[in-house]
Amino acid sequence: MxxxxxxxxxxxxxxxxxxxxxxxxxxxxxxxxxxxxxxxxxxxxxxxxxxxxxxxxxxxxxxxxxxxxxxxxxxxxxxxxxxxxxxxxxxxxxxxxxxxxxxxxxxxxxxxxxxxxxxxxxxxxxxxxxxxxxxxxRRVKAGVKRAKDQGKWVGNVPAGFRRNDEGYLQPIVEPAGGEDSYFELVDALERLEDGESYRSVAKTLSISRQGLSNIHKDPERRRWYLERRSDDERVTEALEEVTTENS
Known part of the structure; x- marks a missing residue:
């Protein structure tokens, strides 16, 4: 050179x-x-x-x-x-x-x-x-489609849930460090519905105030916790666990 x-x-x-x-x-x-x-x-x-x-x-x-x-x-x-x-x-x-x-x-x-x-x-x-x-x-897209077709959760896992070893969504009942349980999110949203501020409620959770606000202001996401219902079959199947336990 x-x-x-x-x-x-x-x-x-x-x-x-x-x-x-x-x-x-x-x-x-x-x-x-x-x-x-x-x-x-x-x-x-x-x-x-x-x-x-x-x-x-x-x-x-x-x-x-x-x-x-x-x-x-x-x-x-x-x-x-x-x-x-x-x-x-x-x-x-x-x-x-x-x-x-x-x-x-x-x-x-x-x-x-x-x-x-x-x-x-x-x-x-x-x-x-x-x-x-x-x-x-092409392989990545095919893999994502295949996982979705099998009912598996792809992408970011929503608060109060985790993805199990098989890739399916499930509510967190016993949270590990840094996790919020599904029921903690339910309680948090109920408190917001009762008029508490995002700041005070978020202090009791691992999720950020903005993350909590995003859930509360999204009608579909809010239903997951307050009504235990969803238009997404993957979420519906995951919620069967907590719905059965508390029916």
Whole structure:
């Protein structure tokens, strides 16, 4: 790699919970192996998904490339740039138009040069990542639909309930630390109906005042607790447990 010119590095974990240290280590090794001074390196790091075109640091890097601030960009692999084909092509085009060489430390192609060298392989790799993303989205959607069809609860679990080991919703009768039981929520809503304030009632619960307000102001959700009824069959089946016990 040429020693002259300013270098930008871009890092993006696959998820917000994933550690990006392996990307940093790989890029640092690459810089050391090519005798590139650290004081000429500027880092850009995002935690947003690669399918999100509103990544702050990515867009800042793209603008810097268009302003001719870099001669080289280093990334761990092409999927870190983006898993969206259009965004990836936009990035490649910007680098090509402004004389920037892209260096990939862990991939099928090591460099994508402004003269087009490596671009063909990089385009193919980008298409593979895009297809993998589409397949993942399809599998996730299919899994969510299958779980819902089986009556299982998908998504955030409502206050006073928990999801059992099989994925079904059930009222909390014996709360663990940080939980509110179903019956505590019933009592809380009854107190609100009697005129107590959200602030005073919420003080006795783990749920926030805003969370309690959201339930109380939602007619359907309020029915779950005050009438033990719901239009959602999954909730209705879960409520059978407390309805039977108190009938």
């Amino acid at each position: 040429e020693s002259a010119g300013k270098v930008g590095t871009y890092i993006r974990p696959s998820t917000e919970r994933q550690d990006d240290q392996h990307q940093r280590d790989s890029i640092i090794r690459y810089i050391d192996e090519h005798d590139l001074p650290q004081d000429r390196v500027e880092q850009y790091v995002d935690i947003e998904s690669g399918s999100n075109d509103e990544r702050e640091q990515f867009n800042a890097l793209l603008n810097a490339i268009r302003n001719d601030e870099f001669d080289h960009i280093i990334v761990w692999e092409i999927s870190r740039i983006s898993r969206r084909g259009a965004t990836l092509q936009e990035f490649f085009d910007a680098c090509e138009e402004h004389g920037v060489t892209i260096h990939i430390t862990d991939g099928a192609v090591e460099k994508v040069k402004p003269d087009g060298t490596g671009r063909f392989v990089a385009d193919i790799v980008g298409m593979v990542y895009q297809q993998e993303r589409r397949q993942l989205i």
